[in-house]
Amino acid sequence: MNDESQNKMGSPTPEELRQQVERTRDELGQTVEALAGKADVKAQAKEKTAAAKKQAAEKTAELKEQAAEKTAAAKEQAAEKATAVKEQAAEKSAELKEQAAEKTAAVKEQAAAATAQIREKTAQAAQAVKDKTPEPVQEKTAQAATQVRESAARAGQFAVDRTPDPLLEKADRIAKAARANRTPLLAGGAVLVAFLLIRRGRGRNK
Numbered sequence: 001m002n003d004e005s006q007n008k009m010g011s012p013t014p015e016e017l018r019q020q021v022e023r024t025r026d027e028l029g030q031t032v033e034a035l036a037g038k039a040d041v042k043a044q045a046k047e048k049t050a051a052a053k054k055q056a057a058e059k060t061a062e063l064k065e066q067a068a069e070k071t072a073a074a075k076e077q078a079a080e081k082a083t084a085v086k087e088q089a090a091e092k093s094a095e096l097k098e099q100a101a102e103k104t105a106a107v108k109e110q111a112a113a114a115t116a117q118i119r120e121k122t123a124q125a126a127q128a129v130k131d132k133t134p135e136p137v138q139e140k141t142a143q144a145a146t147q148v149r150e151s152a153a154r155a156g157q158f159a160v161d162r163t164p165d166p167l168l169e170k171a172d173r174i175a176k177a178a179r180a181n182r183t184p185l186l187a188g189g190a191v192l193v194a195f196l197l198i199r200r201g202r203g204r205n206k
Helices: 003-008 014-132 135-162 165-180 182-205
Strands: none
Touching: none
């Protein structure tokens, strides 16, 4: 049998065999490419998952850092505001204390000036009454004042003997306050006594 008879019986020719090999090779290449593509898709998915996890971790860390920075800044601002408020309160308190001290000093100064004026006017009035009062009346005034002092001393001693200790302490404080203004009071008392004596003397003359 020759080649032609074999071809007629269905045996592949070399060309057909070569074509079959080429087709098989192409099919194998496509299969390999498909398998490689599938493997590459899985690898890409893993890479994308890892990248997403990394980005999420980085974003979380960034957000935590920003939150910590904002918290620290808020605390610092709150501390600065609290310090500023304390400083303002201290300045205001010092200012009020200074104003109160100035007002107190001014009131004391005014009171001292008024007291000095009262004393001066009282002394002038006493001197004027004394200048216009006859000597007999002055003598009677002095005697009356002595009698008043003696009577007051006796009454005071009697009251002391019969007064409880708490009342004595209170009276002592009042007496100290009175002694502080003793000069105007004595001068005023002298003027009053002299005035009464003058009126009594004029009434007798009528």
